[in-house]
Amino acid sequence: MKIFEEKSNFAGVASAVSHKSLPTSYSYFWTLRIIPLSKLRSSWTVTNLYKPFSGTSFSYEYGYLSFRLLTLVIGVCFLQRTNSLDMTISNMEAEPYVELLLTFSGHVSRVVEDQMDVVNLSGNGNHFDCGKEMIRQQIDIIHAHRIVYCILQFLLPCSPEPKLNNTTPMSWRRHPQWGRPLADYISSFTEDASKGRFYQSEFEPIALEAIEQVCQLAGDGSNISMRDVEQISVATLDTILVLSRSPLYLRHFESPSLISGCIKLMASVQVNGNPSPFSYEYGYLCFRIIALAVGVCLLSRRYELAEAISEMIADKETALLDIFSCHVSQLVAEETEEAYGRGPVCDWILGWIKSPDQPQQPPLASRPDIMNLLIILEGDRKRFLKAISSTVTPGLSGIMFIIWRHVHAKCVSKNHSRPESLVVPFSELLWRCMLAATTDEVTPLMYMFNDMEVVSELWDKHSKRYDEEDSVSILNTYIMRLAPTNPRRYSRLTSVEMTSLLRFIKWTVEPGCEDLFAQVFGMTLDRTWEAVVGKEIDDGLLVDAVSRILVYLGDFLQLLEHMHPISGPIVKDVTLMLIEKESLSLVGRTMLLMVPTRAPPVQTRECETRRNTVFLGFVEMLYERIEGLLPSYVLGREFSIYLPEWLKLYRHFVSLRYRTENETRTKWDHYRMSGSSWRHMAKSLGLEPQIKAILESGKKCCYSRCAAPDDLDGGELTCPLCLGRTYCSARCQAMDWDLDFGSGSHRQLCKRST
Incomplete structure (x- = not known):
């Protein structure tokens, strides 16, 4: 940047940055962090840092101001590389009564102290060997030694970075190009971190220049050169994202080229030769920019962007990105609902078709780019779930919308030669998004799920194997959704959502996650009881939901059966949970919701008959799987507490059957079938001998x-x-x-x- 190439401006910038009364001081900190260090190397010699007390550099104001600027530059670089800069600036804005440089110096001090801990923990400290003693000597005698230490560490030649091991602090696991790993960067994108707002007009052109850099990578090609990638750093992407902290800057994300460029940058983040964008901060930042750009483009094309921005300006209590995400989700829900049974009617907003009622739009993203994005996300699906469930990622439904429309066009509207190549990866992503969905995202994602039901069996046939870590992550996210720790952000799963997610989860369960089974069973049964008692949905739909929930839980038991007797304690815990949560009573309560129908079915009541048959069949399957876990005498002893409840409902079925002697055969058959199924469940639980003795x-x-x-x-x-x-x-x-x-x-x- 020219401001740092001209010596005449050098002192002026230092003075401006350090002057506490200057209203635009904050923006200079953002400016400093994106300056390539190579552009400053030529100026560093003017301060003669190796001899700070020789009297040469500080004889005149120019030398001192140069030194002052360098301390700020290096301090900002340190804060940026440890992801502390945003917090520092927020504190400056939040504490106007404190001198800016005191706040700045305090944050740099903490960062440097952390790095000195690294020196102490790294054994021989080969990363700091060159000049370490000199640094320690300077620390004892130099005022503001921590900032000077930053400068010395940058200027002194260093040995190669040490190899990482289990004792290496995570701050040293940072990749030189991709930035921090997943475990580190998620803390910077939490709900609290997203609440700040940033208004500095001086910063706008810097961010626009960064956007232009990314847009130059757009095009039909799926790959870009490493040279192109190296031109765009984590700081560049972070600079673009600063625009999302002001409603006035949000319009700058309206760029299809920005979407295309970021997709290509995501693909460049690789681990062991395979794209893994969420392994490092770089890939996540690209994904976050894509989500914002897609959302802004959609809102703009529906002429709703101005309304969203007005709400952001008026509502200063709600986080900007929460308002943005709600508007995007509402738009996607409306477009998705409108598309039911009407073909590609909503594709006009993506620029893929011309609508008679809307102006022709340029393509929001090319189909090759969307296909590339789908492959990248699905290939890194494990870290994808961790990232979106641990961060605030606004506009996620917008990204899923454009991918869904591509898959729908290829596999639902048309006959694709290999539909599983699209349906399987999309279903994988959709279910993971549904698991981590915020309240505003639930409806549009459920619409997409319902649309894909016609081809969902392809996922069942071709779903991939999972590992223990992924299984644990999936189950923990499911548990969180059943009892959200942040109910303002996440809604509790409904019975319908549970059936959709359990269908996915049952295939992801792998040995190693069985410790979570008892909690999954307990919380699922509690939520199902709430749905039944509270009449959450229509009785018929409730019967469907309960039957599917129970059969999917049975699939969990099947895994335990294969692992027995290794999982003996887990089997006991799950069995006790089935008893404690009154699973048999839940079945009986749901059986009474069924509409009496005749077997075999007649055409006029075919739907209800099928529903009843499926429910009774699924429930019997569940208890047959329970039967395979423990000996009959053990089950009979544990479930004997159910005898009064069982006898009560059994007598009720007998009574209802004989009350209908003078009515149609339909009810007689229904209650006879229900009573027979009820006895079959008791037999599976080892209760038959006790029941027989009581009845006789x-x-x-x-x-x-x-x-x-x-x-x-x-x-x-x-x-x-x-x-x-x-x-x-x-x-x-x-x-x-x-x-x-x-x-x-x-x-x-x-x-x-x-």
Whole structure:
């Protein structure tokens, strides 16, 4: 930049940056961080840093101001490379009563202290060998020694970087081109980190220059040269993203070329020869820019960008990116819903077709670029989920929208020669996005999922194997969505969403994640109970949802069955969770929601009959898998607590069946089938011998003053403590427990009450 090439400006910049009363001081810190160090090398010699007290460099104001500028430049570089610059600037803005340089120096000091810890931890310290003693001597005698240490460390020649090991601090795992690894950079994109706003007009042209650099890479080719990549650093991408911190700058993301260029840059981030953009900060920054650019383009083409910006300006309490993401998600939901059954009607907004009601738009992204993006994201799917679930990534639904339209056009609207090549990777990404979806993103992603149902069996056939780390990450994200720690940002999964996600999760489970099974079962059953009790959706849809949830949980049990007896403690924990969460009662409650239908089905009630048959079949499959985990006598002992509930519902089915003798055959068949299925479940749980003994015992209602004690067919209710007394109703049971008519109340006589 010219300002640093002219000596006449050198002192002026230093003075401006350090002058606390200058209103634009903050912008110079942003300016300094994107200056290539090579452009400053020629000027460093004027300060003669190796002899700071010789009296030559500081004899006149020029030398001192030059030195002052260099300390700022190097300090900013250190803050940038340790990702502390944004926080430093935010603190400067938040503390106007504190002198700027005091805040700046404090942050640099902390960074340098961390680096000195690295020296102490690195053993022989070969990274610092050259000049380390000199640095330590200077630290003892030089005022503002920490900033001077920064300068010396940059100027002194260094040995090659040390090899990394388990004790190496993560700050030294930074890649020279790609920046920080995934574990480090996610902390810089949390909800708290996204709340700041940045208004500095002086910074705008710098960011626009960075955008232009990326746009020059756009084109039909899928690859770019490493020389092109090296011209765009992490700092360049970060500079572009600063524009997203002001609603006034957001319009600059309206650029299809920016989308294309960032897709190519993402592909350049490779690990072991394969694209892995989310392994390092560089790839994530590219993805974040793509999400912003796609969202801004979509809003602009629907003439909704101005409205979104106005809301951002008016609402200073809500984070800018949250407002932006909500507008993008709403737009995508409307376009997706409108596309149902109407072909490519929404593709006008992508510039792929001409709409009679809308102006012709240039392509938002070329199909080769979209295909390239799909392959890149799916290839790094494990880290993709970690990144989007651990950061605030605005406008994610916009990216999925353009990929979905491409896959829909190729595989749903037309017959693709190899549809699995598109459906499988897209489904993989879609499910992961649904797992990590924020409240505003749920609806548009569910619309896309429903549209892809017609080809979803391709994913079942061709889904890839997963590893333990990925399985654990998927299950933990699912658990988070069942009980969000941030309910303002994430909504709890509905019963319909659970069925969609469990279908995906069941295939991703691998040995090593079974410790999470009990928690998954418990939280899933709790949420299912809430849906049933609260009548979350229509009864028919609720029956569908419960049946699928239970059969998918059965698939988890199948994995445990294959691992038995290694997973014995896990099997016990899962079994106890099924008992604690009253899974059998949940099944019985849902069975009562079914519409009575005839078997075999008749045409007029075919849908309900199929639904009932599927539900009973799925539930029986679940309990057959439970049967395969533990011996029958163990299951019978553990599930014996269910006997009163089982007998209660069984008698209810018998009663309902005989009440319909004079009605149509439909209800008779339905309740006979339900009762038969109910007994099959009891058999799988090892309860059949106990039930048979009870039903053949001829027991009556044990309350001595019951009006109709005979013919209970085993008893409607049983004492849950001793299992020895039966009752026809809850009233009789309560009265017998409390009242003493001479021979003692059951509270006094029950063998297990004490």
